[in-house]
Amino acid sequence: MREEGEAKYELCACTMLWNQAAVLKEWVMYHSWLGVERWFIYDNNSDDGLQDVADELNSLNHNVTRHVWPWVKAQEAGFSHCALRAKYECNWVGFFDVDEFFYLPRQNSLRALVSNYTDSPTIAEVRTMCHSFGPSGLTAPPKQGVTVGYTCRVQAPERHKSFVRPDLLDVTLLNIVHHFKLREGYRTTNVAETTAVINHYKYQVWDTFKAKFFRRVSTYVTNWQDDQNKGSKDRAPGLGTEAVEPPDWRLRFCEVWDTGLKDFVLDTFADGATGLLPWERSSSSASSSAR
Structure with missing residues (x-):
């Protein structure tokens, strides 16, 4: 929490x-x-040691706060709660998932991108399009992480995710996950794909992907086991209501080979001596290498 008077x-x-x-x-x-x-x-309601990971990230000065949100199918309400908290701490706050990674091929600074609009008298939301990646031929989770492992995607972009000015949202804090209702007089701007895009690692190896059949966190998104909205973009095309792996799953959703983010990550983050990426190292070894 920022102290009163702090920027x-x-x-x-x-x-x-x-x-x-x-x-x-x-x-x-x-x-x-x-x-x-x-x-x-x-x-x-995670039970996979999330707090331990948050503690490790904080030991590396990443400023992470875990907030327990026990209500099932209430993602929109959670985001409204988050927007209210962020209003007092942040000029901009982005709402996106942990399988979504921004790629900026030209400037490599997300903070610089949004700060261009901080003093705008009209813009309160910045939207970025998403590209959905498939299993890319893999059958096991990539050891170096999703940004390096998944390199084949669907050609056409789908949906968007947003950064918003939390102090310029409508007082209702109404949202449908991807974007918020803005105060009257304010508008959205769309970022060109050549400037920034989100790599959405939506369709990963089957053992990872099938967890989505358990339940969804959004209020308006149908759980996968329910026989409803089978044509929705929130489902994988061709899958029914059972978590049964199609024989060709590893080859699906592969229309364009896209290694842009993979190449950037390996060039920028890989340790020169070991080849390890920061998220592959323990907090103690990462701290030692940082010194």
Whole structure:
């Protein structure tokens, strides 16, 4: 929490998750490098050691707060709660998932991107399009992380995620996860894909992906076991209501090979001596290498 009179963080991030501790380090460490300064992690009943990961990240000065959010199917309410908290700490706050990674091929600073609009008299939301990646031929989770392991995606972008000015949201804090209702007189701007895009690692190896059949956190998104909305973008095309792996799963959703973010991550983050990425190292070894 910022002390009264302290300047706000320029850029914060908020997410809600369930049992995704294994990928949290990569998500936080990578986006911290892009300029995210403060993290609001809403834990929707995880039992996979999420607090331990949050503690490790804090030991590395990543400024992570875990907030227990026990209510099932209440992601929108959680995000409204987060926006209210962020209002007092952050100029901008992004709402995106731990399988979504921003890629900025030109400037590599998410904080600089949004700060261009901090003093705008009209813009209160910045939207970025998403590209959905598939299993990319893999059958086991990639050891170096999703940004390196998954390199084949669907061609057309789908949906978007947003950064908002929390002090310029409508007083209702109404949202549908991807974006908020803004105060009257304020508007959204869309970022060109050549400037920034989100790599959404939506369709991972089957053992990881099938967890989505258990339940969804959003109020308006149908659980996968329910025989409803089978054509929704919140489902994988061609799957029914049973968590049964299709024989060709590892080859699905692969229309374009896209190694842009993989190449950037390996060039920027890999240790020169060991080849390890920061999220592959323990907190003690990471601290030692930092010194």
